[in-house]
Structures are given as structure tokens and as C-alpha cells.
Amino acid sequence: xxxxxxxxxxxxxTRLQPLTSEIPKPILTLVDRPFMRYMIxxxxxxxxxxxxxxxxxxxxxxxxxxxxxxxDGPRLRYxxxxxxxxxxxxxxxxxxxxxxxxxxxxxxxxxxLDLTALWEFHEERQAxxxxxxxxxxxxxxxxxxxxNQDGSVRDFHEKPDPGHVGSGLVSAGAYVIDRExxxxxxxxxxxxxxxEVFPLLVGDGLYGLRLDGYWKDIGTPERYLEATWDIIExxxxxxxxxxxxGVYVSPEAQVSSRATIGPRTVIADGCKVGDGARISDSVLLxxxxxxEDAVITDSILAPGVSVASxxxxxxxxxxxxxxxxA
Ligand code: GTP
Numbered sequence: 001x002x003x004x005x006x007x008x009x010x011x012x013x014t015r016l017q018p019l020t021s022e023i024p025k026p027i028l029t030l031v032d033r034p035f036m037r038y039m040i041x042x043x044x045x046x047x048x049x050x051x052x053x054x055x056x057x058x059x060x061x062x063x064x065x066x067x068x069x070x071x072d073g074p075r076l077r078y079x080x081x082x083x084x085x086x087x088x089x090x091x092x093x094x095x096x097x098x099x100x101x102x103x104x105x106x107x108x109x110x111x112x113l114d115l116t117a118l119w120e121f122h123e124e125r126q127a128x129x130x131x132x133x134x135x136x137x138x139x140x141x142x143x144x145x146x147x148n149q150d151g152s153v154r155d156f157h158e159k160p161d162p163g164h165v166g167s168g169l170v171s172a173g174a175y176v177i178d179r180e181x182x183x184x185x186x187x188x189x190x191x192x193x194x195x196e197v198f199p200l201l202v203g204d205g206l207y208g209l210r211l212d213g214y215w216k217d218i219g220t221p222e223r224y225l226e227a228t229w230d231i232i233e234x235x236x237x238x239x240x241x242x243x244x245x246g247v248y249v250s251p252e253a254q255v256s257s258r259a260t261i262g263p264r265t266v267i268a269d270g271c272k273v274g275d276g277a278r279i280s281d282s283v284l285l286x287x288x289x290x291x292e293d294a295v296i297t298d299s300i301l302a303p304g305v306s307v308a309s310x311x312x313x314x315x316x317x318x319x320x321x322x323x324x325x326a
Contacts, residue, residue: 004099005048005074006091007039009107010056010084015220018319019285019302024058025219026107027065029268029285031231031240031248034065035218038110041239043103044073046115052077052097053107054090086190088197092182099179104193106173108219110227112237113172113211121209122176125151128205129181129198132174134215139168143194145208153206156199169208172215181205221300221317228283229264259290274309 013020019028026036036053043051051074055062059080069076079094091104101122103115113132122130131153133145146155147169171194184200185191198206214236218224230236234244242248247262249255252269259277261267266283273279274292282299290296291309299313304321307313311326318324 002049002099003047003103004050004052005043005103005105006052006054006094006098007036007043007105007107008054008087008090009036009062010054010081010090011108012057013108013219016218016224018322019221019224019300019317022058022320023302024062026053027062028224030110030218030224031228031238031242031266032250032268033240035110036062036066036107038238038240039105039107040066040069040073040076042112043105043115046119048074048103048115050075050077052079052094054094055080056084056090084190086192088182088185088191088193089189091177091193092185092187092191095179095182101176101178104175104177106217109173109215109217110230110236110238111172111174111213111215113174113213113215115174118174118209118211119176121151121207125207126205127176127207128178129201129207130176131198131206131208132172133169133208133210134172135210135212136168136170139170142168142170144168145171147208151207151209153198153202153208155202169210171208172211173217174211178205225281225283225298225300228266232264232266268303 009026013025027034063078081093085093118132144157148154184197216227218227231238231240232242232248233246247265249267250269253267253271255273256275258275259273261279264281265279268286270287271284273290276293277290279296282296284301286303288301289306293310294307295312297314299316301318302320305318307324308326311324
């Protein structure tokens with residue numbers, strides 16, 4: 001049997017702009033590889049043979065970078081929606097290519113949650129849809145999910161009650177879905193799976209399982225940086241080539257021995273950093289140029305950004321090929 005995972009990658013990534021204005025979020029470099037590679041590696045480690053990417057925004061770039069998946073990992077297949085159909089619409093659009101049961105995932109989380117456990121839980125319960133749930137300390141930005149004793153979903157709360165204290169379970173954006181549940185998705189309009197489909201399944205085959213491990217949505221600059229530090233400081237296990245000291249400098253970068261790099265810094269392929277420059281708590285994506293004595297702190301520089309000599313850059317997100325002059 002082919003085990004499939006459908007990954008939603010059709011969003012515009014507006015919260016990560018200007019980084020994502022010209023580069024789709026799934027292929028933005030995270031430390032030493034396109035972000036989506038981490039997801040594909042994670043899916044492969046749970047036995048997934050085929051990853052179906054539900055694309056919308058800049059699909060050719062995505063395919064150009066990720067290709068067909070290569071020799072070792074899952075096979076990649078690309079589907080392009082004529083227009084954004086929402087999370088449920090996108091899954092339904094892909095249905096002709098999907099098996100009777102499959103994983104579905106939001107395409108912007110860095111995680112090592114145990115998908116195999118979720119699959120087994122789904123089969124034991126004979127569920128129609130099973131949600132991977134993750135405990136968060138501050139659930140104020142998330143919808144909460146309440147479970148019955150048997151793991152069936154009792155209720156969704158959009159916002160925790162005022163004064164709510166303690167952790168709560170939220171959807172981790174990782175599901176096992178039986179294809180027949182897609183019959184509930186109306187055609188010909190944008191439909192959200194979280195808001196419009198899951199509520200219809202409460203009491204009718206919708207289950208949830210708490211999964212512990214690492215989980216982070218990389219969809220904002222703050223969280224993209226947090227995920228970066230978590231990788232380079234070894235708080236999440238990935239295949240990234242890091243030594244745990246909190247600095248990653250690509251072997252393809254040219255950094256002056258008289259520059260000061262770190263703490264918490266990534267310098268990607270093709271960057272050039274001049275004498276006396278100081279870079280900390282920042283990510284420089286491919287091909288950035290940093291002049292002598294420039295100072296960069298708490299910032300993300302998209303590919304091809306140049307920073308002139310002596311300039312100070314702090315708490316900025318700079319889009320592709322941007323220039324910061326004196
Ligand atoms: P923001 O614009 O910053 O909110 O980011 P986003 O566009 O990625 O939206 P959001 O984080 O809400 O989406 C969650 C996941 O679903 C992401 O992986 C998106 O790529 C994906 N997604 C959202 N809407 C669609 C859609 O209409 N079609 C497809 N194929 N994927 C979608």
C-alpha cells in the first residue's frame with residue numbers, strides 16, 4: 001500500500017512578507033535547506049511514500065527547487081489549484097489522486113510529532129478524521145479542542161474564556177483523513193477545513209490525539225527565527241548540519257576572519273561578510289553582502305540583500321535584493 005501525505009502549500013505567506021513576496025514560504029531556506037525538506041524528511045521517517053503538494057502561489061519555483069523527491073525520500077507530486085480553494089477545498093481538489101486514507105498537513109510547521117501513533121490511533125478508533133493535537137502554554141492565539149474520555153472531539157472553542165489559565169490542546173495542523181469525509185466539503189467555493197468541516201464531524205467520527213514533541217508554525221518572522229535557533233541550538237532533531245553551538249555558516253559563504261559572528265546567527269550560501277562586521281541574532285539568506293564594520297542584529301535578510309559598510313541594521317526583515325545604504 002502506498003502511504004500518502006497531502007501537504008497544503010498554497011498560501012501566500014503574507015505574514016512573512018517581504019521574505020515571501022517572491023519566494024514561496026515552503027522553499028525559504030531554514031538554516032541549511034529549503035523549509036519543506038524538513039517536512040518531507042519527517043514524513044518519510046513515518047513511512048510516507050508519496051507527498052502530494054497542494055500548490056497555488058508560485059508553483060513552478062516550488063517544483064524547481066524540490067523536484068521529484070530524489071532517490072531516498074518520498075516521491076513528490078504537485079497539484080496546482082486554479083484559484084485558492086481554502087484548506088478543505090484544496091484537499092477535495094486533490095481527492096482524485098488520494099488513497100482511501102491519507103495524512104493531511106499544514107505546510108508551515110517544523111515538527112517531529114509522532115504521525116505513526118496518530119495513524120494507529122485513527123485505525124483503532126475507526127475514525128473518519130483524526131486530529132493531531134499539541135499542548136500549548138498560552139492558547140490565546142489558537143482554537144482549543146476538548147476531548148471526551150475515548151478521544152472523540154467534544155467541542156472546539158475559538159478563543160479561550162477570559163481568565164483561562166494553563167495549557168490547552170490545539171490543532172497541530174496534522175490530520176489522518178478518510179477520503180469519504182470529503183463528501184462534506186461543498187464545491188465551487190473557498191472552504192476552511194478547520195472552521196467548516198471539522199465542526200460537522202463532532203460526534204460523527206472526529207477524534208483527537210495529544211502528541212508530544214517539537215512543534216512550531218514558522219509563519220511569522222518571530223517564529224521563523226525561533227525555529228532557526230531551535231535547530232542550531234539542537235532543541236529539535238533535524239538532518240540539518242549543525243554542531244549545536246548556535247552559529248551556522250555555510251561552507252559556501254566567505255566571511256572575513258576579522259568579522260564577529262553570533263550568537264545565534266545563520267549565514268547561507270554565497271554570502272560575503274567584510275572585515276570588522278558584527279552579526280548576531282540574525283539570518284542572512286543566500287548571496288547577501290555585508291560591508292566592513294556593518295552591524296546586523298535581530299534581522300532577517302532575504303537572498304541578495306546588500307548592507308553598506310559601517311551601517312547598523314536592527315530588527316528588520318529585508319526583502320529580496322534590497323539595499324541598505326549609509
Ligand atoms: P498567511 O498569509 O501569513 O496567513 O500564511 P498562509 O498563506 O500560509 O496561510 P495559513 O498559515 O493560514 O495557511 C495554513 C496552511 O495552509 C499553509 O501551509 C498554507 O500554504 C495552506 N493554505 C492556506 N490556504 C490555502 C489554499 O487555499 N490552498 C492551498 N493549497 N493551501 C492553502
